[in-house]
Amino acid sequence: GADTINDEITAHKTGATHVADKLTGNRPDTIFEIGGQDSKFISIKDDIVVDFTMNEACAAGTGSFLEEQAEKLGIQIKGEFAQLALSSKNPIRLGERCTVFMEKDLNPYLQRGAKVEDLVAGLAYSIATNYLNRVVRGRYIGNCIFFQGGTAYNDSVAAAFATILDKEIIVPPHNGVIGAIGAALLAKEKMEAGLGNEQSYEERISTFxxxxxxxxxxxxxxxxxxxxxxxxxxxxxxxxxxxxxxxxKCSERYRKQAKTDKKPIIPDLFAFREELLFGKYDAKDRKLDPNKKTIGIPRAMYTYDRLPFWGTFLSELGFNVVLSEPTNKKITNYGIDSVVAEPCFPIKLAHGHVRDLLEKGVDYIFVPNVINAETEFMNVNSHLCPWGQTLTFVVKHSPMMEGIEHKLLQPTIHFRDGRDTVVKELQDFGKTLGLDRSKVEKAVDLAYKAQSKFQKALLEEGQKALKILSDEDELGIVIVGRAYNIYDMGVNLAIPRKLRDYYGVNVIPMDFLPIEGIEIVDVNSNMYWNYGRKILQSSKIVGKYPNLHIIYITNFKCGPDSYIKQFVTKASNGKPFLSLQFDGHSNDAGFLTRCEAYLDSKGFLRWWKRQQQQIAV
Structure with a gap:
């Protein structure tokens, strides 16, 4: 019976902003929220939620822990606890360990004559240090900090935060119900908007x-x-x-309904690209020539960029070309079992896709050693990441390849050095398979044409989408990141699709944008990563369109992305962006909550509010 359904991050941010406007006029850029059982950290920039996180299962950093310890010490959690803690001269360092261990420490301290006020002060500090180290975990903390939730009633915890951070901590009035205030304000706003309903506010029917x-x-x-x-x-x-x-824990099975009545106004560009890239290989009526050798290409890593090139090249040489299955749980487990190191998740998946091809019984598996990519800015390198470059050698030494290493085809390619170099490198590769040099050269030229045709089709659709959004003055999200992160739905839990289906977002992948010729030297004069250059070029385009915003999809352990991300806001003309980091877990609930908070901040979910503002102008 709710009139609106909003995520708790947006509710807390809305409530805090409202209270700040009434109280000081200085809106928070950081929210610490600690309740009885959970805790949250929210980072806000220009009234937009740009980051948030929640605690894990541990209760050591929540109010219930303090309440339990106060009861064991025989003191009242309300009033007396804070009064004693604030009177302490020598707080005892209890650290930030598990609740069980801290409980065991209390009695020995008391037996050794420790003062109760020093113990409770230590407990207040432990709440603060646990929160900062296990929840915030190095994230940016601003200068206008609101401390919310029931635990904020305890002045000693607020004082501990202030002492540790050497910053002012603001405990707003009604701090225990700020989220509820925010939810009420959001419901009121939606009812007042009417969503096209001509009835007066009093006549509108609530579903409560x-x-x-x-x-x-x-x-x-x-x-x-x-x-x-x-x-x-x-x-x-x-x-x-x-x-x-x-x-x-995951939303896919029981929460498939859309979260908004708003519908996208541009075509599904992800579906368009997937059909263009994989359509002919996934066709149910596709038949292989039994007289030809079959080469398998893992549906992983740079296949999401280069399949038109490699598929055409190998087909023209007279091979059947098949792909591994789309990323699924079996392939994920195969990858985890097959790696001989601890690389990033996409590299693990690539191992799983190789094993899937082995089970298909292909004659060869094609995993090229691609060093770099084409670039129009020859004064700067355009490297692929080290793990991507060395993937083929790592796969070769996996236990699954033992005794069948000859099945792995591993040409070394430098796309950056131009067509002639690529022809020579692939002719040398073809020689190992007994292929004629002229035939290889012809196959390379046809491969370049196929790749160019693919990229041209994306740009044409992208231009159409940008025009529609501009003409209709509608918002859009540009997804930036590495192709294997933003297009492999098994990596990103299909978040790009859910943005469109659940929230009605107009989603544009970055390689649909006309980035050719865009200089980024004013942002980074030596962006030697190929994807880094493309991401920053795409961000520059976003900066030119007021109605476009960025979601950056990356993966845990990606060293290059950790470097590249710091330049995105500057490249996009100061626009805050949302970063989603995937690590192979199957729970999408946290990611969707992040998306909801970000989309709400940018005006996607409360679209009626944006329309009202436009009418007012």
Whole structure:
């Protein structure tokens, strides 16, 4: 019976902003929120949520921990705890360890004559240090910090934060219900907007069922979801024919409905690209020539960029070309089992895709050693990442390749050095397979044409999408990142698709943008990473369009991306962006919450508010 459904991050930010406007006029750029069971950190820039995180299962940094310890010490958590802690002259260092270990430390300290006030002061410090080290974890902390949640009623914890950070900590009034205030404001705003309803505010009908819930005929059923290894305990609430589910860690199974009535106005560019890239290889009626050798290409890494080139090249040489299956749980597990080191998740997946091809019984597996990429700025390098360059050698030494190393085809390619160099390198490669040099050269030329045709098709669709958004004055999200991160839905949990399907977002992948010729020397004079240059060029385009914003999709352990990200805001003319870092886990709930908060801040979800502002202007 809610009039609006919003994520708690947006609710806390909205409530804090409202209170700040009424109280000081200085809006927070950082929110510390610690409740009884969980805690959150929210970073805000220009009224936009740019980062947030929550605690994990540990309760050592929450209010329930303090309450339990106060009870064991025989003091009142309200008033007395803070009064004692603030009177301490020598707070005892309890650290930030697990609750169980800290509990064991309290009695020995008391037995050795420690003062109660020093112990409770130590507990206050432990809450602060636990939060900063296990929740914030090095994220940027601003200068206008709001401390919210029930734990903020304890002045000693606020004082501990202030002492550690050497910054002012603001505990706003009603700090325990700031999120509820924000939710109420969001519902009020939506009802007042009417969403095209001509009725007066008083006449609009709320879906709120009232406070007499005991009169509502509802049924509750509990069950365990068998959808994945999480085995979530699900609560199903049924009111009439309406069913609502709670308790699932991933949103895909029980929350597929759209979160907004707004629909995208541009075509699905991800689907367009996927069909263009993989369509002919995934066709159900596709038949292979039994008289030809079959080469398998892993559906991973640079295949998401170079398949038109390599697929055409190998086909023209007279081979059947097949791909591994799209990333799935089996391939993921194969990859984790097959790696001989601890690389990033996409490299692990590449191992899984190689194993999938081995199971398909292909004659060869094609994993080229690509060193660099084409660039129009020859004064700067255009390297691929070290793991990408050396993938083929790492795969070769995986246990799954033992005794069949000859199946791995590993040409070394320098695309940056131009067509003639690539021809020579591939002719040398062709020689190992007994291929004629002229035939290889012809295949290379056709491969270049196929790659060019593919890229031209993307740019044409991208130009159309940009024009539609500009003509209609609609918002859009540009997804930037490495091709294997933004297009492999098994890597990014299909977040780009969910942005469109759940939230009605107009999503544009970065290689649909006309980046050719865009200089980035004013942002970084020596961006030697190929993807880094493209990401910053795309960001510059976003900076020129007021209605475009950025979501950066990356992966855990990506060294180049950790360097590149720091230049994106500057390249996009100061626009804050959202960074989503994937690491192979299957839970998308946290990522969607981040997206909701970011989209709401940018005006995507409360689109009626943006329309009202445009009318007012």
């Amino acid at each position: 069922r009232g406070y007499d819930l005991e009169k509502v005929d509802y049924r509750i059923r509990s069950f365990v979801c068998p959808g994945c290894s999480n085995h979530c305990d699900i609560q199903e609430v049924r009111i009439g024919d309406e069913r609502t589910y709670w308790g699932d």
